[in-house]
Amino acid sequence: MDADRIAAQxxxxxAPWTRLLVPATTPSTxxxxxxxxxxxAPEGLVVATEHxxxxxxxxDRRWEAASGSGLAVSVLLRPGAVPAARWPWLPLLTxxxxxxxxxxxxGVEARLKWPNDVLVGExxxxxxxxxxxxxxxxxAAVVGIGVNVSMTAQQLPxxxxxxxxxxxxxxxxxxxxxxxxLLHLGEAYATWRDAAGDPQPxxxxxxxxxxxxxGIRVRAELPGGGEVTxxxxxxxxxGRLVVASADGRMxxxxxxxxxxxxxx
Numbered sequence: 001m002d003a004d005r006i007a008a009q010x011x012x013x014x015a016p017w018t019r020l021l022v023p024a025t026t027p028s029t030x031x032x033x034x035x036x037x038x039x040x041a042p043e044g045l046v047v048a049t050e051h052x053x054x055x056x057x058x059x060d061r062r063w064e065a066a067s068g069s070g071l072a073v074s075v076l077l078r079p080g081a082v083p084a085a086r087w088p089w090l091p092l093l094t095x096x097x098x099x100x101x102x103x104x105x106x107g108v109e110a111r112l113k114w115p116n117d118v119l120v121g122e123x124x125x126x127x128x129x130x131x132x133x134x135x136x137x138x139x140a141a142v143v144g145i146g147v148n149v150s151m152t153a154q155q156l157p158x159x160x161x162x163x164x165x166x167x168x169x170x171x172x173x174x175x176x177x178x179x180x181x182l183l184h185l186g187e188a189y190a191t192w193r194d195a196a197g198d199p200q201p202x203x204x205x206x207x208x209x210x211x212x213x214x215g216i217r218v219r220a221e222l223p224g225g226g227e228v229t230x231x232x233x234x235x236x237x238x239g240r241l242v243v244a245s246a247d248g249r250m251x252x253x254x255x256x257x258x259x260x261x262x263x264x
Contacts, residue, residue, distance in 0.1 A: 001175045018044030025051040029074035030144035040136035048073040074144040086197030091116045097185040105180035106169035111212040123162035217260040220252040
């Protein structure tokens with residue numbers, strides 16, 4: 001990937017991206033961005049690579065993909081004007097942007113599993129991880145995105161994963177995928193930030209439309225143990241999943257959601 005060529009395509013009015021680094025390999029793009037955030041780096045830093053040797057996902061899961069088979073990108077955002085109570089919308093916003101970018105650039109019709117797994121059918125094609133970092137310049141959000149681009153079936157990390165290649169994408173150039181991701185994310189983030197994080201009406205509607213968890217039976221496995229099972233009926237004003245369970249209306253703010261077949 002060519003950093004200068006990518007940067008030229010990202011120069012759009014209102015775009016938040018200010019600095020782009022494209023190393024051939026790095027242990028973790030999110031670790032790179034988090035370190036810069038702690039040192040006071042301004043909003044808009046982007047680190048992207050085709051090879052990440054110590055990537056980290058949700059629940060601290062770690063993996064390494066074959067060089068050139070995937071795309072990892074992390075960005076530094078500082079939504080200081082957004083109340084802390086609305087920051088949980090950032091991962092959902094990112095999911096909407098990734099889903100839209102993959103559709104526009106690659107033709108792959110992905111959907112979201114709450115909160116922000118990007119699926120084709122029930123197989124994961126991209127993952128998103130957000131981390132809040134406090135440093136010299138105040139709080140920041142490190143947004144990490146990993147996309148399985150040209151992985152073969154033999155290279156997939158788990159059976160329930162897939163790749164753009166396996167889904168017959170019309171575009172597999174990681175540079176073009178990266179540009180699409182950053183353009184969609186930059187536009188969505190700027191709109192949300194300028195509205196002080198208010199998800200109404202566009203973000204809540206866009207997320208509900210993109211999320212395949214809503215309207216089906218799910219099991220939410222909670223971080224502290226226990227679970228909630230029932231019909232996912234929507235998203236509340238804080239981005240939490242609303243589940244109609246045997247115990248009544250429940251809201252899930254964090255956890256692992258499993259899509260269930262009827263009767264499960």
